[in-house]
Amino acid sequence: MEAIQNCTKLQHTLEIAEIGQAYFNNETKVMYFDTVSCKIHETLKNRFSFIDLMRMYSTSSAKKYIETVRQGALTKQSRFDSILEIVTDSGAKKWIHLVGVPEYTKDICLGIQFLYKDVDQETREKMNLNLQSYTLDSSFKNATEGIAMVTIGGRFIKANPVLSAMLGYTEEELVNKPLIDFVPTEDLEELETVLAKFLMGTISQYQGEKQYINRLGQRIRVKLTISIIRDEDMIPLMFVIQLTDLTDIYQTEDKIKNLLYLVTDQNQRLLDFAYIISHNLRSHSSNLSMIIDLVKREFPKDVSNYYFPMLNATSKGLSQTMDDLNKAINSYSHNQEDVTEVNILEHFNIALNNKSEEIATIKAQIVNTIPDQVSIIHIPEYVINIFGNIIDNAIKFRNPDCSLKLEISHTELDDYEVIAIKDNGLGMKQQAPSNKLFGMYKTFHKNLSDRGIGLFIVKNQLEALKGKCVFESEEGVGSTFKIYFKK
Amino acid sequence: MNICIVEDSTLTVLLLKKTLAIFNKDIKLVSFTDAMNALKWFEKDYLKQKPEFLLIDINMPLMNGWEFIDNLHRTHPNFKIPIYMLSASCDPADREKAAAYPLVKGFIAKPIRIETINALLLAETTISRN
CATH class of the missing domain: 3.30.450.20 (PAS domain)
Incomplete structure (x- = not known):
């Protein structure tokens, strides 16, 4: 019972x-x-x-x-x-x-x-806690920045591998070491103030760019983050210190600064050089021409001197070179504000009109099939100059036995608007590599007024806006310039 | 005929003098290799030997041709004497700039040609006669 x-x-x-x-x-x-x-x-x-x-x-x-x-x-x-x-x-x-x-x-x-x-509830909570603790532990170990727990009294409890390596100690060696061992003297006072503020609860996080001293006594620049962990009753338990090494960032910055300094310096020297060319040197060459002109006028007998024609030719050549250099120098300077929408046909016609007299004199025939709506983003003066130089080139190297015929056509590619300018001029025997043809003073027509500066400028003015130029030619048949304007 | 030249190269001044003399032996030249000195002259003495026209070099150290004209305008707001700029560079910016200076009558490109000086003298002489 x-x-x-x-x-x-x-x-x-x-x-x-x-x-x-x-x-x-x-x-x-x-x-x-x-x-x-x-x-x-x-x-x-x-x-x-x-x-x-x-x-x-x-x-x-x-x-x-x-x-x-x-x-x-x-x-x-x-x-x-x-x-x-x-x-x-x-x-x-x-x-x-x-x-x-x-x-x-x-x-x-x-x-x-x-x-x-x-x-159910307690199991789930426990599992969650395990997961959190696992995640935390794994992030702590694998973090790319240095992380450490420090007692309220300022001694290391635990440091992750990165922080230990940064300081130059093993994880075990760091345990119990005072934090201030790694702080430069000038920062000690500030650190104490910051930690006191944490304890008083006036701040909950601190971040700053600081230096620390590693085991070898070297100073390393870091981003320092401090936070505090409190228990449920808000009693401070420990500090969490995070260090991000800024050495690489500073080194990269220094490198860029040096490079910028170098480029600025070189650019200035180039400008100085350009100034010397276009002004000082030019002044001498023009005086030389004037002297020769005056000698011709005032001492006509001296002109028969064996060396005089050479002197005269040299002086002329020098003046020509000065002109070309000036043109080349002026052809580079452009501002971003100069870049605008340019209608190709309109600007080709401007270039053509600039040569209208010459074209009329030699009775050149122009067949232009550029559609009137094609536009590119470019500098109007450059576009006029590019066409102008190629037209010049065609006039200069025309075949004396037949009248010049220029055919201008347009093709659209994925990235480029292409203008082909085909002439029936002298052409060239061998296909010259484009870089040679468009280099400064690269010339192929020995017997003609062979100045290469025009095409050199064309190349530079095209490349200034990511364009390019291709040249095809056959001796006795003619040449085609294909101008690629970047869309 | 009086002509004032502001040009930093003494050789250029000398050659200009020679070139001018080819066409007119009576030309009196007042030349300055430093624009500051030219300004001083215009402040005090220029009426004693008033030039028919001025030849001003654009590219001069310390004070360039444009700055010289600006200063001249400040001291002589009613300056009426025509000015020709001597230009060694073919910088298009210089030609654009000239539009803002009504006194600038023309450009003389360097190297200066004897024929150019002849044409210049003919033009200015005709004007002064009229």
Whole structure:
């Protein structure tokens, strides 16, 4: 009687403790739940077939138990005591604590007595915490910046590999070392103030560009970040220090600065050189021409001097070179504001009109098929000059035996608007590489007024806006300049 | 005929003098190799030997031709004597600049040709006669 009473009391206690009971009949393979177990398993049924059980215990953590039972592999000593995940009727997953003890009569397993407890919330929390701690630990170890935990008193608790390497110590050596060992004296006061502010709660984060001193006594520039960790009652637990090495950034910056300085300096020297060419040197060459002119006029006898024609030719050549250099120098200077939309046909016609007299004199025929709506982004003066120089070139190297015919056409490519200017002039025997043809003072027509400066300027003015020029020629047939204007 | 030259190269001044003398032996030249000295002259003495026209070099150290004209305008707001600029560079910017200076009557490109000086003298003589 007393035993029955005790049993009821136990039943009551288990209910209050929210511990469910269940019995598995090994012979019929049927599981019986009490009310608490039903609640835990979130089901209204209290009787389950083995198939029901297999569905309920289908998660990876539960499967092996049901397998043991199914295979009849239970022994007298078999015990279940596990936290595992089940699938409830609604399909939701839930963590339960299960304890199972087999019941034996002689060597026959009659069934299994089970106790259940819902441990879903605490299990999930624990798992989450583990995950967080794992993630934190792994970021701490693999971080590319130095991270360390420092006691409120300013001694290292733990440093990650990067920070240890930055300071020049092993992780173990750093433990318990005072932070101030690595702080330059001039920064000590500030650091103390900052840490005091943290402790008073007036700041929660600090960031600044600082230096620290490593084991070898070298000063390293870093970005320093300090934050504080407090417990639930807001009592400070420790500081977290983060260091990002700025050496590379500063070195790169220094390199760029040096390079910029070098380029600026060289550019200035080029400008000075250009100035000397266009002014000082020019002044001498023009005086020389004037002297020769005056000699011719005032001392006509001296002109018959054997060397005079040479002097005269040299002076003329020098003046010509000065002119060319000036043109080349002036052809570069442009501002971003000069770049605008340029209608190709319109600007070709301007270039053509500039030569109208010459074209009329030599009775040149112009066949122009550039459509009137094609535009590019360029500098109008450059475009006029580019066409002008090529027209000049065609006039200069025309075939004296027939009248000049110029055919101008347009093709559109993915990246370029291409203008081809074809002439029936002298042409050239061998296809000269474009870079030679367009180089300063590269000339091929020895007997003609062969000055290469025009094409040199064409090349530069095209390249200034990512364009290019291709030249095709056949001796006695003519030449074609293809001008590629970048779209 | 009086002509004033502001040109930093003494050789150029000498050669100009020679060239001018070819056409007119009576030309009196007032020349300055430093624009500052030229300005001083215009402040005090220029009326004693008033030039028919000025030849001003654009590219001079310390004060260039344009700056010289600016200063001249400041001291002589009613300056009416024509000015010819001597230009060694073919910088198009100089030609554009000339539009802002009504007194600038023309450009003489260097090297200065004897024929150019002849044409210049003919033009200025005709004007002064009229």
